[in-house]
Amino acid sequence: MAAPADGGARGTISLEVFRYRPPEEQHPTFQTYEVPYREDWVVLDALNHIKDYIDGTLTYRWSCRMGVCGSCGMMVNGEPKLTCSAFLRNYYPRKIRVEPLVNFPVLRDLVINMDDFMDKLREVKAWLIPKDEKPISEGEYLQTPGQLAQYKQFSMCINCMLCYAACPVYGMEPRFVGPAAIALAQRYNLDSRDGGRDERAEVISSSEGVWECTFVGECSVVCPKHVDPAGAIQQAKLANTLDWYQSLLLPRGGKR
């Protein structure tokens, strides 16, 4: 086994890592590792060091290591973070506790089951449903920069699920559609090329949709891409309310 690559490291830092190893273990445990401390390292670097040099059995997700893929979301000292963006120097010399994202079932070690979120993306139809279908031969669907600006912020979501870990409502009511799914539904509802608003309305305006949200606001605080899902949900509440009044006062008229 190669020597630990800690040349130039100033001391070490402790990582207390959540371990869960079914079927041998019924319950999770914590395992503490000493990793080299480097000024430029992030928690992901520490986890990779553990996996490469100390304990190859540690299981976790990661990919781009630059905050754009959304794979490496975990709880770092109780806060949902992308481990590729959590610098060791912000915690040193205190111990760092790494746990899987809360509010999701744990499959193994730091890996959570994200199927509920994937199902919700399908439920809200988080894809473009063109308003007027046209064949490829007729060219692109055109959009002005002003029209793009309407939904651009909500399109920055990287599906990292930190917002679901931060949301106490989702923690208590797993049927809540949740911040990212609703923000993505809004992204398409506000897209000038999209005509699927009515199709999405049943899920979005249900009691497990926007109306489950009590505007705690933590989702927007933890979002690494500044999507502001809380804002998306409140805007959807207003739009849903106006639609409801419209359907009440003009039952046959005024389709948006």
Add this chain to the structure above:
Amino acid sequence: MSHGDYPAKYEGYRRPRRSSWWMEKKSYTLFLLRELTAVFVGLYAIFWLIVIYLAMGDQTSFAISVGSFLSSPVSIILHLVILVAVLYHTITWFSLLPKVMVIWRGEEKLHPAMLVGANWVGWVVVTGAVTLLAAMYLRGG
């Protein structure tokens, strides 16, 4: 209290949820306090409805019962607590408006402070009007 109500179809270990969740993060505690202020606002509104109802009845017994209560130390302390609650309620409520209502000017959003400011201007106008009406009534009566 556990996360056991997470749908069974999703495989994996469910970590137990503590009922003290709202104490574990400052933002959660502030959120819960914000929600509780609605109770103070509601109860105080009911209190004033009762006072108005009593005020329409016998003036002497009204002055004795309600008047003496309102000037008692208990009432002063209660009012101070309610003032803090209603202020927190109002400040947080006014600050939420820019999140709900987005006004576009071309490719940019109207600055959130404009909407929050508009709320406070509205509050000043309404408070001023109510104070003026009360002063006119007291001077005339």
